Amino acid sequence: MQKQLRKITSIASAGFTLVELLVTLALAAILLGMALPAMDNFLDQRTRTTQIIDFVMALNYARSEAARVGGPVSVQAVDASDGDNEWGPGYCVVLGTPGDCDAPVLRVFDAVNGATLNAVGGLDDEGTLTFNSRGVLTLGAAGGVELCSTVDGEDPGRQVTLSLIGRPNTEELICFP
Numbered sequence: 503m504q505k506q507l508r509k510i511t512s513i514a515s516a517g518f519t520l521v522e523l524l525v526t527l528a529l530a531a532i533l534l535g536m537a538l539p540a541m542d543n544f545l546d547q548r549t550r551t552t553q554i555i556d557f558v559m560a561l562n563y564a565r566s567e568a569a570r571v572g573g574p575v576s577v578q579a580v581d582a583s584d585g586d587n588e589w590g591p592g593y594c595v596v597l598g599t600p601g602d603c604d605a606p607v608l609r610v611f612d613a614v615n616g617a618t619l620n621a622v623g624g625l626d627d628e629g630t631l632t633f634n635s636r637g638v639l640t641l642g643a644a645g646g647v648e649l650c651s652t653v654d655g656e657d658p659g660r661q662v663t664l665s666l667i668g669r670p671n672t673e674e675l676i677c678f679p
Contacts, residue, residue, distance in 0.1 A: 546616075546651065547658075553614050554649050554660035557589065558670045560611055561631065564595045565668060567608060568633040571597065574640070575633055578603055580613075582629025589619035589647060599632045617651050617659075625664065639668030650677035 518526075560577050568575035576599050580592040592613040594603040603610065621628055624643025632640045644666045650659040659677035662670050 546653075550617060550649060550651065550660055553617060553619070554662060554672055556611055557593075557619065557647060557649070558662055558672060560593060560595055560609065561662070561664070561668070561670045563609060564631070565633045565637040567595065567597075568635055569637040572635045574598055574635070575608070576600070577631045579629035582627070585627055586620050587618040588621045588627065588629055590614045590617070599630060601630060614649070616653065617649055620648050620650070622646050622648055631664070631668070633668055637668065639664060639666065642666070648675055648677070650675070 564575045564577045574597075576596050578594050578596050578600070579589050580594065580603055582588040584590070590613060592611055594610045595608040596603060596605040597608065598605055623645030624641070625631070625645030625647065628641065628645075634640050644664060646661050646663040648659060648661045659675040660672060661675040662672050664670055
């Protein structure tokens with residue numbers, strides 16, 4: 503009988519108490535609460551990186567297609583009327599220099615959500631970037647395009663700098679409201 507009693511008590515003490523379980527859940531909730539804001543910031547930064555990579559990809563695609571087809575190919579803003587966000591509503595790669603995204607479209611890029619994509623320097627207020635048959639930018643001006651979050655205090659942004667011939671270079675950018 504004593505052997506059976508010992509066996510029962512050892513089995514009963516093998517689990518967790520309610521207090522231990524509640525303390526563990528409370529610690530897990532605190533750690534999760536601290537990790538979520540950091541995860542949101544990480545995801546926002548990855549989104550900005552993806553958005554600027556898409557813009558660089560559009561430029562490189564237009565350059566290579568212009569050389570391939572032996573004629574002009576343009577990266578065209580969908581709506582360049584906003585001087586502080588010319589490229590933000592979206593853009594496309596088109597054959598020729600049509601001035602809109604209704605011409606033979608090679609590729610369409612969606613609007614940049616949660617950020618502005620603003621042309622600066624020699625590209626300010628430009629809604630069309632055309633490359634000739636040699637893959638050279640026909641604008642004759644160097645400049646850049648800045649990607650900044652619309653959320654205050656979220657940095658860094660990204661900047662694409664275009665050389666006179668149209669070669670893109672990216673770097674981080676500190677955005678000011």
